[in-house]
Amino acid sequence: MADGHYEPKITYQFPKRENLLKGQKEEEERLLQAIPLFCFPDGNNWAPITEFTSETFSFVLTNVDGSRKIGYCRRLLPSGRGVRLPEVFCIISCLGCFGLFSKILDEVEKRRQISMAVIYPFMQGLRESPFPAPGKTVTIKSFIPESGTELIELTRPVDAHLEHVEFQALLQRLSPHLILHIFASAMLERRLIFLAEELSVLSQCIHAVAALLYPFTWAHTYIPVVPECLLDTVCCPTPFMVGIQMRHLERVLEQPMEEALIVDLCEGKIIRAVGDEEEILPGKLQNEMLVSLNRHNNNNNVHTSEQVNALVSEAFVHFFVRLVGHYGSHIKWGRSGSGSFQERAFCKAIASKSCRRLVKKFVKTNMFSLFIEEAEKSRIPQEAYFQQKIIEYHEQKKHRRDS
Secondary structure, three states, X not given: OEOOEOOOOOOOOOOOXXXXXXXXXXXXXXXXXXXXXXXXXXXOOOOOEOOOOOEEEXXXXXXXXXXXXXXXXXXXXXXOOOOEOOEEEXXXXXXXXXXHHHHHHHHHHHHHOOOHHHHHHHHHHHHHOXXXXXXXXXXXXXXXXXXXXXXXXXXXXXXXXXOOOOHHHHHHHOOHHHHHHHHHHHHOOOEEEEEEOOHHHHHHHHHHHHHOOOOOOOOOEEEOOOOHHHHHHHHOOOOEEEEEEHHHHHHHHHOOOOOOEEEEOOOOEEEEOOOXXXXXXXXXXXXXXXXXXXXXXXXXXXXXHHHHHHHHHHHHHHHHHHHHOOHHHHEEEOXXXXXXXXXXXXXXXXXXXXXXXXXXXXXXXXXXXXXXHHHOOOOOOOXXXXXXXXXXXXXXXXXXXXX
């Protein structure tokens, strides 16, 4: 505590990493300095409180080599009497498994209300268990005083591209029309700022927007919840996708920033736009996606988040299949086994003028370049789910022609 303000700090680390090489030690120190900032991104204006509803959110840290680590957080108020400060339990992983880690944090929270000492054996049991492969489940035995031994099942989904995603969060706050404007801006790697008060809303909505880009990956600055001390990130001239708490709106608007799309998730509206968002996506494909998203909004039979994720994802994957699904036919393979992408022929093969106009811009993005770089390395296609959808689309086209 300094000047009446509380500074967040790490009070416990599991496991302690020892015998690290110099480079690893430096990276570990950078990580340990950054974690408190992201666990309490709303600054040090906390005061002891008596009531607080626990919240789950996540953040992403980018290493020097470009690899990313995800922090899964549960902020809660420990049980007790009188005023006390909230705590954050944070799991750092390079894997995107939001549902699985959320379940682990549920168990941590349950044990924290008894005693910190009950958390340690549970974490040790987790560490000794193998991490489940996609589609598999591991069962962990854990003892809780007065409850006895519990069996906890942790399942990892088969399909990794919908890990860490809750499209429902986006659909509850934004109209399908606005979601398409945001998607179009992200596709062209523009600057995107999302505003909300709750950390969990920012975290869920930004992860959902990034997931709409599958099979492509957002390759620029990506901070689901920007710590108060890093608000000048919005002045960055390069593309970014960031979440900022609504209380900082005035400070953000005062910043000397380049053109950006600013989205208010509380009111479900766009505060600032570039102005051409309506024209980016080809009309026919945009209308098809609107129909799919509106069908979800009007369909009372869809209840589970998995069903919502599958429906929404299907619409956007189908968009990319229609737009760039022919990329594999335009990779020329050499005798050495490496490929060379024929960009001009790829663009020329698109019959629709509006689609070709968008693709000519899209091929210049980092996300498309990285996708093609990977595709040129091997004849065995990456992103199996996307390839499966391309094959299905061509089979349907052939069936329609033949019938």
